[in-house]
Amino acid sequence: MHGGDDALRVAVELGPRSYDIQVVSNPGPGALSGFVQDSLRRGWAGRGCRRALVVTDAHLAPFVQPLTAALAAIDLDVAAITLPAGEASKCLDRAAEIYDRLVHLPADRHTLVVAFGGGVIGDLAGFTAATFARGLPLFMVPTSLLAQVDSSVGGKVGINLPGAKNLVGAFHQPIGVWIDTDSLTTLPEAEYRSGLAEVVKYGMILDPGFFDEIEAHVSQILARDPFHVRRMVARSCELKAQVVTADEFEQTGLRAVLNFGHTIGHAVEATAGYGELRHGEAVAIGMVAECRLAERLGWIGQDVTARLESLLIALGLPVTVQSTDADALIASMARDKKNRGGRIRFVLPRRVGTVELTDVPNESAIRAVLTTRSASP
Numbered sequence: 001m002h003g004g005d006d007a008l009r010v011a012v013e014l015g016p017r018s019y020d021i022q023v024v025s026n027p028g029p030g031a032l033s034g035f036v037q038d039s040l041r042r043g044w045a046g047r048g049c050r051r052a053l054v055v056t057d058a059h060l061a062p063f064v065q066p067l068t069a070a071l072a073a074i075d076l077d078v079a080a081i082t083l084p085a086g087e088a089s090k091c092l093d094r095a096a097e098i099y100d101r102l103v104h105l106p107a108d109r110h111t112l113v114v115a116f117g118g119g120v121i122g123d124l125a126g127f128t129a130a131t132f133a134r135g136l137p138l139f140m141v142p143t144s145l146l147a148q149v150d151s152s153v154g155g156k157v158g159i160n161l162p163g164a165k166n167l168v169g170a171f172h173q174p175i176g177v178w179i180d181t182d183s184l185t186t187l188p189e190a191e192y193r194s195g196l197a198e199v200v201k202y203g204m205i206l207d208p209g210f211f212d213e214i215e216a217h218v219s220q221i222l223a224r225d226p227f228h229v230r231r232m233v234a235r236s237c238e239l240k241a242q243v244v245t246a247d248e249f250e251q252t253g254l255r256a257v258l259n260f261g262h263t264i265g266h267a268v269e270a271t272a273g274y275g276e277l278r279h280g281e282a283v284a285i286g287m288v289a290e291c292r293l294a295e296r297l298g299w300i301g302q303d304v305t306a307r308l309e310s311l312l313i314a315l316g317l318p319v320t321v322q323s324t325d326a327d328a329l330i331a332s333m334a335r336d337k338k339n340r341g342g343r344i345r346f347v348l349p350r351r352v353g354t355v356e357l358t359d360v361p362n363e364s365a366i367r368a369v370l371t372t373r374s375a376s377p
């Protein structure tokens with residue numbers, strides 16, 4: 001992580017697909033234009049770029065002007081497309097709308113696609129950038145905490161099919177990611193807290209010092225203190241980037257560590273009905289339940305679960321599985337793509353900062369942790 005107090009830069013080292021993530025708040029005039037220009041210069045497609053299509057949603061469209069102005073300031077011909085906000089937009093019909101817009105610009109292989117929004121816009125715009133003309137340069141401007149610390153880093157882009165999330169997709173790295181943490185000041189409280197679950201996850205899977213730091217600054221983080229938010233976002237990106245660098249195309253299993261809390265979390269999210277629980281809320285519940293599973297294997301003591309649980313509660317996140325339908329939860333977990341040979345696989349903690357992939361837990365252990373109620377208030 002490099003930079004002064006107001007700007008932190010994270011380098012994502014992926015050979016010819018390397019790029020930078022710039023984390024800023026209150027950036028000076030010209031900072032975004034300069035960063036886009038530097039990002040464009042890194043590759044053939046970017047160096048020939050004359051035109052940009054900004055993809056955003058109806059909630060964020062009122063805030064897009066500084067971005068379009070920054071792109072116009074480096075002599076790009078800028079167009080924008082606004083889609084309905086929400087997960088339903090991550091579909092083939094909306095992708096077709098973007099393709100149609102690109103055809104009529106007209107776009108060529110140098111046209112920059114700029115995703116301005118949360119995870120849905122990043123995944124959808126990224127998917128169209130990956131596939132139109134066999135790949136256009138992509139620049140990400142994530143605006144939600146979850147998108148800033150998770151979905152904008154890693155290169156996985158995609159859309160949903162009816163009943164199947166993220167089933168159609170690609171690996172397509174951006175040429176740059178611009179994170180202005182000022183955009184979080186207007187993020188609804190529940191959305192902000194949901195993003196914090198993924199931040200805590202990074203501490204649990206990779207960095208005990210980061211976990212300590214989050215614990216020590218709960219009040220500043222909840223108050224969205226700019227200094228602490230910038231550090232937290234940049235460190236999260238840096239940790240995710242380390243994992244992605246080690247396993248860019250999800251082939252060695254190393255990337256699986258990012259799934260801590262997600263085997264149970266996805267099942268909780270899916271069985272509640274998508275939209276009932278936010279993703280981060282489900283991950284918070286999943287992390288605590290998966291810690292209990294690690295306790296049953298003798299991997300951790302109860303103190304680790306208690307520490308995680310207290311932190312999540314302090315951050316205003318849920319920690320208890322509400323569903324009493326353990327069969328439905330287990331059936332949902334059985335469909336997880338990490339599974340091998342019919343066994344449900346989990347990423348479980350060995351201690352704060354270290355996790356391991358395993359298929360050891362048996363069904364009765366899984367069932368037991370799904371029905372455990374939190375001892376905390």
Ligand code: GLY
Binds near residue numbers: 151152155156
């Ligand atoms: N886009 C999210 C990831 O690659 O993990």
